[in-house]
Amino acid sequence: MKTSDIIIKCLEKENVKFIFGYPGGAVLPLYESLRHSNIDHILVRHEQSAAHCASGYARASKEVGVCLATSGPGATNLITGIATAYMDSIPLVVITGQVNSNLIGKDVFQEADIVGSTEPFTKHNYLVKKAEDIPKIIKEAFYIAKTGRPGPVLIDIPVDIQRQKMKFNYPSNINILGYKPTYKGHLGQIKRALNKLKGSKRPLICVGGGIICANAVDEFREFVNKGQIPVIHTLMGIGALNEDSTYHLGMIGIHGNKGSKNIVSQADLIMIIGARIADRAHNLIQSLNNDIDIIHIDIDPAEVGKNIKSHVPIVGDAKTILQEFNKKITNLDTKDWINQLQIIKSTEKENNILDEKYVNPKVALNYLSDKAHNDCIVTADVGQNQIWTIKNFKFMGKRSIFTSGGLGTMGYSLPASIGAQFASTNKVICVTGDGGLQMSLGELGTIGQNDLPILIILFNNNRLGMVRELQYNAYGKGNYYGVDLKNPDFILLSKAYGIDGIRVNNNKEFEKVVENALKSDKPYLIECMVNPDFATL
Amino acid sequence: MQHFKEEIKINRRVLSVLVENQSGVLSKIAGLFSRRGYNIDSLSVGETENPKISRMTITIADDDYIIEQITKQLYKLIPVIKVIELKPDNAVYRELVLVKIKTTLETRASLIETTNIFRGKIIDVSKDTMTVELTGDSNKISAYIEMITPYGIVEFVRSGFAGLQRGNIKITD
Ligand SMILES: Cc1ncc(C[n+]2csc(CCOP(=O)(O)OP(=O)(O)O)c2C)c(N)n1
Numbered sequence: 001m002k003t004s005d006i007i008i009k010c011l012e013k014e015n016v017k018f019i020f021g022y023p024g025g026a027v028l029p030l031y032e033s034l035r036h037s038n039i040d041h042i043l044v045r046h047e048q049s050a051a052h053c054a055s056g057y058a059r060a061s062k063e064v065g066v067c068l069a070t071s072g073p074g075a076t077n078l079i080t081g082i083a084t085a086y087m088d089s090i091p092l093v094v095i096t097g098q099v100n101s102n103l104i105g106k107d108v109f110q111e112a113d114i115v116g117s118t119e120p121f122t123k124h125n126y127l128v129k130k131a132e133d134i135p136k137i138i139k140e141a142f143y144i145a146k147t148g149r150p151g152p153v154l155i156d157i158p159v160d161i162q163r164q165k166m167k168f169n170y171p172s173n174i175n176i177l178g179y180k181p182t183y184k185g186h187l188g189q190i191k192r193a194l195n196k197l198k199g200s201k202r203p204l205i206c207v208g209g210g211i212i213c214a215n216a217v218d219e220f221r222e223f224v225n226k227g228q229i230p231v232i233h234t235l236m237g238i239g240a241l242n243e244d245s246t247y248h249l250g251m252i253g254i255h256g257n258k259g260s261k262n263i264v265s266q267a268d269l270i271m272i273i274g275a276r277i278a279d280r281a282h283n284l285i286q287s288l289n290n291d292i293d294i295i296h297i298d299i300d301p302a303e304v305g306k307n308i309k310s311h312v313p314i315v316g317d318a319k320t321i322l323q324e325f326n327k328k329i330t331n332l333d334t335k336d337w338i339n340q341l342q343i344i345k346s347t348e349k350e351n352n353i354l355d356e357k358y359v360n361p362k363v364a365l366n367y368l369s370d371k372a373h374n375d376c377i378v379t380a381d382v383g384q385n386q387i388w389t390i391k392n393f394k395f396m397g398k399r400s401i402f403t404s405g406g407l408g409t410m411g412y413s414l415p416a417s418i419g420a421q422f423a424s425t426n427k428v429i430c431v432t433g434d435g436g437l438q439m440s441l442g443e444l445g446t447i448g449q450n451d452l453p454i455l456i457i458l459f460n461n462n463r464l465g466m467v468r469e470l471q472y473n474a475y476g477k478g479n480y481y482g483v484d485l486k487n488p489d490f491i492l493l494s495k496a497y498g499i500d501g502i503r504v505n506n507n508k509e510f511e512k513v514v515e516n517a518l519k520s521d522k523p524y525l526i527e528c529m530v531n532p533d534f535a536t537l
Numbered sequence: 538m539q540h541f542k543e544e545i546k547i548n549r550r551v552l553s554v555l556v557e558n559q560s561g562v563l564s565k566i567a568g569l570f571s572r573r574g575y576n577i578d579s580l581s582v583g584e585t586e587n588p589k590i591s592r593m594t595i596t597i598a599d600d601d602y603i604i605e606q607i608t609k610q611l612y613k614l615i616p617v618i619k620v621i622e623l624k625p626d627n628a629v630y631r632e633l634v635l636v637k638i639k640t641t642l643e644t645r646a647s648l649i650e651t652t653n654i655f656r657g658k659i660i661d662v663s664k665d666t667m668t669v670e671l672t673g674d675s676n677k678i679s680a681y682i683e684m685i686t687p688y689g690i691v692e693f694v695r696s697g698f699a700g701l702q703r704g705n706i707k708i709t710d
Contacts, residue, residue: 116564119561119564123613123615124614129560144615176615177557178557178615178617178618178619300613301612302609302610302613305605305606306609
């Protein structure tokens with residue numbers, strides 16, 4: 001059998017349904033084999049989007065997302081997408097073509113050391129040296145990508161190897177000497193943590209994206225309700241708890257709730273679950289009081305104790321660990337503590353002022369949230385539009401949000417929404433800014449070609465809004481530089497891609513069109529004109 | 538040669554790392570150190586009794602927190618099988634040094650004598666240089682280097698540390 005056929009067979013064995021890719025000379029044999037397979041190839045308009053699509057697909061399907069690109073520029077174009085997935089622990093298998101094996105290292109046409117370049121932000125990567133290794137490598141790659149702390153795994157396959165012939169034999173099991181992720185939390189530590197919780201007067205949970213990666217939202221909600229423990233979350237932890245839950249206190253970090261610093265500083269115990277406590281949330285951790293007890297749960301041992309010292313470290317899968325907790329946790333007496341927190345929480349005031357000339361994004365998103373399906377998927381880009389979305393759209397029930405939290409990659413939401421829409425029949429809403437949209441604009445073509453019923457909400461402030469605001473804060477009013485966009489006519493543009501859309505100038509107009517847009521089974525773009533000076537918070 | 542005198546005082550820590558013997562492992566490990574801002578003092582690597590596995594001995598001058606972080610980050614690399622810290626009281630370390638030293642008719646005899654005291658081996662001689670091979674722990678090597686520095690060191694190379702735990706323990710136990 002041809003090795004390229006075998007590669008595709010292996011992918012079929014791994015239950016791959018879609019590959020997001022872009023062809024080229026170094027993957028010609030693979031494309032020829034794909035042509036004969038049941039796997040759907042989705043042609044994107046830029047390889048970076050292929051990785052983002054795969055990321056959106058992985059998040060929505062809870063499977064491994066797969067993307068494919070040719071050697072050299074195809075491979076290097078993937079890099080931002082791979083790094084984005086790495087930072088948010090998204091399972092991807094990334095396949096790249098490579099020049100002929102005997103030419104590697106000679107700087108030949110379209111050669112790039114993609115294995116070397118992606119080392120810092122892949123969970124693991126492979127350069128295939130022998131065709132016979134391929135089945136084992138693919139099996140390992142999927143296993144590594146989705147187990148333990150998920151992440152992207154890259155396989156670089158020289159084109160001559162794709163053309164070789166060999167016997168197909170897919171390994172049934174794998175044994176990677178150095179890779180044995182811990183799933184079960186240490187029972188002794190869990191007991192210690194339970195005792196600490198029992199002794200605590202003002203416990204607080206800080207939850208991150210790990211809960212969502214571990215598919216442990218149900219277990220988490222059960223734990224919170226049983227224990228009656230208030231919860232604060234990171235950006236990646238949105239959706240872990242219903243926003244209307246009594247225990248939900250909002251987000252920490254520089255774009256978090258204003259009261260969150262205050263909330264954290266009063267706790268006597270904090271239980272961190274699946275959160276990196278990166279610098280943006282870290283300043284808050286510095287406001288912890290001195291004698292606080294810290295319980296830290298993470299699947300990645302390297303996260304525990306990295307940025308914050310923990311008294312009870314528990315390494316393992318959040319789902320199985322919370323199941324253990326749920327067996328033993330009893331109501332904690334937190335009534336007064338919760339009342340006190342509700343007061344702090346309510347200090348947040350939203351800007352709900354309506355303007356005749358502009359859309360108020362906060363009001364628009366609240367309205368959208370009220371009308372949207374209970375199981376919709378929202379993707380948000382990076383910038384003001386992201387913060388407006390996460391703070392004003394209500395993530396309740398089965399709703400989920402996909403955004404680039406770790407790397408903060410602009411241009412993420414549009415391709416991620418494509419991947420999500422391929423994975424799910426739920427409504428996908430893509431929120432983006434005018435800058436971010438133009439970073440992956442070509443994907444309007446992918447949406448149009450595949451007639452994906454994505455609703456795109458574009459907040460057009462004719463600026464790189466968030467940077468404008470940073471400049472304002474740092475250098476004073478009027479001192480902007482390099483952030484003005486002379487935008488195209490987005491409606492004409494989307495129509496050119498076969499996507500219908502409408503521009504709205506104020507919230508009344510927005511409200512008029514949004515319900516129908518949500519019901520539509522066609523792609524649709526609503527361009528909201530936003531005051532360029534409108535603030536993030 | 539100030540360098541050698543200081544070295545004795547640095548709080549040196551030694552990690553012994555078993556890795557799968559695949560291509561690119563060394564770059565994965567070295568890359569991890571550089572991008573996380575950890576400094577490697579010395580790194581030596583070679584196959585073990587099992588040709589599928591290599592052992593790296595890495596020395597670092599750092600505190601407990603960093604050692605713990607390094608260890609955890611190393612474990613995140615898929616080819617890394619085992620990481621242990623070799624502690625001075627239950628491990629042996631050796632390093633190989635080759636030094637080319639200036640000699641004259643007058644200094645040659647005393648250099649040979651010094652070298653013998655340190656159990657060094659003279660492996661090459663020319664009209665005005667002598668090359669010595671010396672193995673030992675870092676104190677011995679530093680002491681030797683200090684002794685011969687006044688003669689004039691032309692060139693030297695150190696292999697980096699190699700280390701094993703004492704007794705019948707195996708790293709994988
Ligand atoms: C790829 C990339 N480049 C640059 C940045 C820095 N950056 C963060 S927010 C932002 C502005 C985003 O502008 P826009 O997409 O119009 O969204 P807005 O903030 O106006 O909602 C920029 C440039 C980034 N996050 N990602």
